[in-house]
Amino acid sequence: MSFTSEIERYRQAGLDLAVAARGSSARQTRGADDSWGATMIAHHMADADMHFAIRIREVLVHENPTLSVFDEETYAETLYYNERPIEPALLLIKSIREETADLLLRLPEEAWSRIGTRTDGLTLTLSQLVTRATNHAEDHIAQIKSAL
Template sequence: MLEPRCPMSFDAATRKTFLRRYAEGPALLRRAWAEVPAEARTWRPAAGKWSAHEVVVHCADSETYSAIRIRLLLAEPEPLIVGYDENAWAQRFDYHASDPELAIHLVETVRAHTSALLERLPEEAWGRMGRHTQSGAYGTDDWLRSYGEHLEIHAAQIQRNLAAWRNR
């Protein structure tokens, strides 16, 4: 039986760019967090919006789950990628009670470990497909696109929070 392949796989140059972005993401997150004064870290820009602290802890939860997702896609014959409600996690796990420095360290460690794995993969490992419970067909390049920019998006969110806190 042939493994299902992603119909819109990245070319090698695009994949390399996303792998670089993926590897550089933790440094962006750490820099954005370091710019936020202690008194602004748990401030929320609006009802229902996350504080910088919550963003950082979300990144740690997301990172640990993303590491499992890519391994499922690479190793299992018919991987099922289960979605989750990130807002429910933030509330249920009381993100403000979590240590944000520990969360950033976790992001850095998991990213470094997964980056090393991804850099060792042969070309034929890419393009594998699974199914995501919320979005349907989901492959290795979908994963890389999403997580290659995930920490960039959240570093920018922290920067927007800081700007809003300063302008309040």
């Protein structure tokens, strides 16, 4: 089985998120319904992508490592999502996804079944981690586009 198409989907989602966020007229930090605007989504995605990238590497390097989870609202409040410029977050997303995609393209097929277990007890394969990271970005792209 080839994972090339899933890797390309993962990489492309990061690029698509940047395009959607840069083009969004809904750049405000919070909407009237307390939803996140494009700027907050970009910072959230940058932090989430850092977490996913570390989880992917932990699964590759260690046998069934413990994978951390994070509270997105705590991150947003503590890390000043509403005050920081969007562009560095978008560049970070692109860089993380390019670097991680390059790594993933080099893996043997058997690596995709390696596992890690989150602190909440959920066990995930490398394949599932990459799919979750991709879906996460695609969900936020849809969120940004719906606010236009």
